[in-house]
Amino acid sequence: MDGKQLRGTTPTGRRQASVQLVSVWAVEQRLCLTQVPVAEKRSEAVAMPQVLELVDVVGNVVSLDALGTQPALAARLLEREANYVLVLKQNQRELFAQVQARFAPLLVQAPAQEHREKGHGRGEQRRLWLSRYFPLVDAAGAWPGLRTLVCVQTTRWQQGRATCASRYYLSSLGQASASELAGYVRGHWGIENHQHWQPDVTWYEDGCRRDHAPRNLSTLRKLALTLLQCDDTVTSLRRKRKKVARDDNFLR
Incomplete structure (x- = not known):
C-alpha cells in the first residue's frame, strides 16, 4: 500500500x-x-x-511505507488476519534509534541472506539481517504482533561510484525465512x-x-x-x- x-x-x-x-x-x-x-x-x-x-487481506502480507508505519494500522491488519512488513524511518524516532542500535553488533556478522545483480549499467548487492530477539528495544512493546526486526543494507555501484544505504523494517512474521522476508521487502x-x-x-x-x-x-x-x-x-x-x-x- x-x-x-x-x-x-x-x-x-x-x-x-x-x-x-x-x-x-x-x-x-x-x-x-x-x-x-x-x-x-x-x-x-x-x-x-x-x-x-x-x-480482503486475509492470509496476505501487507507492506507499507513509513507514513503507514503506525501501531493502530498494524493492529487493524492483525484483526483482519493479515501480516505486515512496515518500513521504519526516523518519524518513529525512539524505535528507529533502538532498532539501529540492536543491529549495530549484528552487521559485522555474516548476513542471513545476500543477493547480487547487474543490469542497466549498475551493480547492486543487498544483504539482509534479521533479529527475533530484541529485549532492549523497549519501544517495540507498543507494536502489536511484532515478531521480527529486519535490516537491509544495499550497496550500489554505478559509473565507478559506490553508494551504501541501510533500511529497517518491522514485521509480524515470526516464522518467515530470510529469503522470504527479502522477497517481501523487494516486492x-x-x-x-x-x-x-x-x-x-x-x-x-x-x-x-x-x-x-x-x-x-x-x-x-x-x-x-x-x-x-x-x-x-x-x-x-x-x-x-x-x-x-x-x-x-x-x-x-
Whole structure:
C-alpha cells in the first residue's frame, strides 16, 4: 500500500499536489486492487485505514511505507488476519534509534541472506539481517504482533561510484525465512516501479493538470496498465500502447 502525488496538479508556489491517491498493489498479479483520494490538506496516513477496509487481506502480507508505519494500522491488519512488513524511518524516532542500535553488533556478522545483480549499467548487492530477539528495544512493546526486526543494507555501484544505504523494517512474521522476508521487502518496490513510475513515462501523467481529469484518468491508466502487463509480448509498455492504437486484433 502506498501513496502518490500527481505532480501536475501542484498549485503554483506550493509543494504539495492537490490530487494524492493511496492505492493497493497486488505484487504477484501486478494489479491495482483499489485506490482512494486523500482529502484536501490531509496526509496519506489518514487515507490508508480507509483503503484497507476496501480489500480482503486475509492470509496476505501487507507492506507499507513509513507514513503507514503506525501501531493502530498494524493492529487493524492483525484483526483482519493479515501480516505486515512496515518500513521504519526516523518519524518513529525512539524505535528507529533502538532498532539501529540492536543491529549495530549484528552487521559485522555474516548476513542471513545476500543477493547480487547487474543490469542497466549498475551493480547492486543487498544483504539482509534479521533479529527475533530484541529485549532492549523497549519501544517495540507498543507494536502489536511484532515478531521480527529486519535490516537491509544495499550497496550500489554505478559509473565507478559506490553508494551504501541501510533500511529497517518491522514485521509480524515470526516464522518467515530470510529469503522470504527479502522477497517481501523487494516486492514493496513493485508499486513504485510497475505502478507509480509507468503512468509517468508511458502516459505522461504529470502533464494532466486540471479539474477532475487527473484523478479520473489515473483510474483509467491503471486499468490499461493492468491489461498491457497481462500481455506476454516481449516489448516495452510504450510500444504495446502504440500497437493497441494501430492494430484492432492486438487491441482485442
